[in-house]
Amino acid sequence: MYRGIDHIGMTVPNIEVATNFFREAFDVKVCYDAQRPEHDPMKGEEVEKQLGLPSGKIIIHMRLLRIGEGPTIELFQLGTKADKDPAKISDLGLHHFALYVDDIKESSKRFEAAGGSLLSEPHPLAGVEDGPRNSGVYGTTPWGSLIELIKYPDGIDYPSESEAKRWSPPKH
Template identity: 25%
Template sequence: MTGRGIPGAVAVHHVAYTVPDLDQAVEFFTEVIGAELAYTLVQDAAGDWMTRKLDVDATATARIAMLRLGPVTNLELFEYAAPDQRRQLPRNSDWGGHHLAIHVADVDAAAEYLRAQPGVRVLGDPETITDGPIAGDRWVYFATPWGMQLELINLPAGAPFEQQTEVRLYQPEGSWSDHRGAS
């Protein structure tokens, strides 16, 4: 035990993204990506709760959905209504820029599937990294109908970086459908 890190931390519980239309995002993640909807709720607190707890305008409201993506990832989606809301998505190069990477068995087949989905934009063709710490990684980015960027990735076990460290990245087994309803 090194004494570093958050005491008692056992796992990442979820990642969260703010979306412009919660219904559209839930439909996209469940119907196109294959997530399962766990629950929805509305956060409409009185007083300054929203400012104190979420660092947003005190009058902001939020519709929230929690989804399950495969065996280990929970995805929380927020749709805020706030008077000072910025409505421009950050680019990956902007501070706060982000993307969600989905490990797939076949990047090319997944990219082809996404190209056929209405409103989805696949950013170029899949590429394989040929040298460096993640040689063998095959990947391509895509954008949702509202512009959020995601990545398809297949980084096989045994990447070159593993020769330099004992750290291993999570390697999924089976498909998401193998884990439906699993806890």
């Protein structure tokens, strides 16, 4: 019945700046713009109801991006000020997405060269994700959203009670 995650939505202050960051950091490809800034903005009671927007908020630009073999990222740009800063792990709700990478050192360099900031050096994974070559690192985009880079070529030590294995993008 359910096939998997189709896309992840993210509000950004400027879609062109965000697209350039994602292009430089992760080699994204633009799928299409669902809402263009030169068109009338998405606004009003019906849009507010459909998207759970507070009264008076408008959407001026929406773009879908594709990174590798994962779900699409749908970017939203409001024509009004965002309500708060990007979510952190300590906040309720969605706060980050992770990209599986083959070379974490090179991916980290590209992330920083594109304008992102790593929160630490790449580090070993822990618990069932531990393995000699398994590692991860969190970083923030230029506008403050959290992204994780991760790799686990040595696999996961699944507990016997696991009901499913973790989905991983196919190797190219």
